[in-house]
Amino acid sequence: MIRPTAAVAAILFSAAPALAWGPTGHRAVGRVAERHVAPETAREVAAILGPERLAYVGTWADDIRSDPAWAKAETWHFVTIPTGQTYATSKKNEAGDLLEAIARFERVLADRAAPRLERQQALKWLVHFAGDVHQPMHVGAREDRGGNDVMVLWFGDPSNLHSVWDSGLIDRMELSSTELAEKVDIATPDQVRAWQASTPLEWADESRAAADRAYVLGDRRLGYKYIFEQAPTLELRIQQAGIRLAGLLDRVLGARRDTAGDWLEELALVPAGR
Numbered sequence: 334m335i336r337p338t339a340a341v342a343a344i345l346f347s348a349a350p351a352l353a354w355g356p357t358g359h360r361a362v363g364r365v366a367e368r369h370v371a372p373e374t375a376r377e378v379a380a381i382l383g384p385e386r387l388a389y390v391g392t393w394a395d396d397i398r399s400d401p402a403w404a405k406a407e408t409w410h411f412v413t414i415p416t417g418q419t420y421a422t423s424k425k426n427e428a429g430d431l432l433e434a435i436a437r438f439e440r441v442l443a444d445r446a447a448p449r450l451e452r453q454q455a456l457k458w459l460v461h462f463a464g465d466v467h468q469p470m471h472v473g474a475r476e477d478r479g480g481n482d483v484m485v486l487w488f489g490d491p492s493n494l495h496s497v498w499d500s501g502l503i504d505r506m507e508l509s510s511t512e513l514a515e516k517v518d519i520a521t522p523d524q525v526r527a528w529q530a531s532t533p534l535e536w537a538d539e540s541r542a543a544a545d546r547a548y549v550l551g552d553r554r555l556g557y558k559y560i561f562e563q564a565p566t567l568e569l570r571i572q573q574a575g576i577r578l579a580g581l582l583d584r585v586l587g588a589r590r591d592t593a594g595d596w597l598e599e600l601a602l603v604p605a606g607r
């Protein structure tokens with residue numbers, strides 16, 4: 334066997350962690366949200382986004398990753414909560430994290446005096462983060478960078494657990510984002526109400542619990558059995574992300590705006606002016 338040079342090894346094993354559901358997952362989240370927002374909210378969204386749509390702006394946060402001006406955003410896509418701790422008790426990343434970023438951009442979006450470009454970007458961030466916070470590998474323990482360091486074989490090809498969850502599982506479904514959104518969006522009105530009444534802190538806790546189940550890997554040769562075991566969770570998380578994004582936007586932009594930001598008080602940790 335040829336030994337990889339140090340440089341090659343660095344590329345192979347220390348590549349920047351993947352940061353999101355793949356494009357299909359993020360688009361499906363936005364599309365589910367479009368199906369659930371109130372008409373008044375949809376009008377506000379259109380006024381802020383112009384010709385763009387919720388179904389497509391969720392990938393902007395990944396598109397800008399190569400822009401040095403946004404290097405500061407790298408840590409906003411995930412949150413680390415060490416085993417046995419909660420977000421409240423955990424040491425916060427001073428560069429920002431997923432929950433802190435949701436709270437921060439929710440405030441910008443709710444501020445009707447803020448410049449339109451800032452509110453537009455805040456909305457794009459929130460569409461993206463609604464997906465990320467429901468991706469089990471984005472609410473991880475510190476040791477393995479959200480599964481990026483957990484090497485697996487995915488249908489025989491070298492991969493890692495984070496990548497399997499970002500895109501491996503979804504790609505194997507061979508559905509467009511429209512089809513995926515239609516397939517997963519099956520909640521009853523009672524479920525929609527209950528899900529929309531929960532907070533991003535709870536969404537993160539659920540992701541953490543789902544991640545624990547996702548780590549049942551056997552011999553790490555993952556394929557159809559892993560899809561069979563995990564696809565229901567994946568579909569539920571995409572669905573919940575879209576429905577809760579709709580609820581968040583209704584709260585911040587629509588008829589329910591009077592209750593905007595209650596969960597921010599609970600967080601009580603949002604640094605001003607980052």
Ligand SMILES: [Zn+2]
Nearest residue numbers: 352353410465
């Ligand atoms: Zn992301």
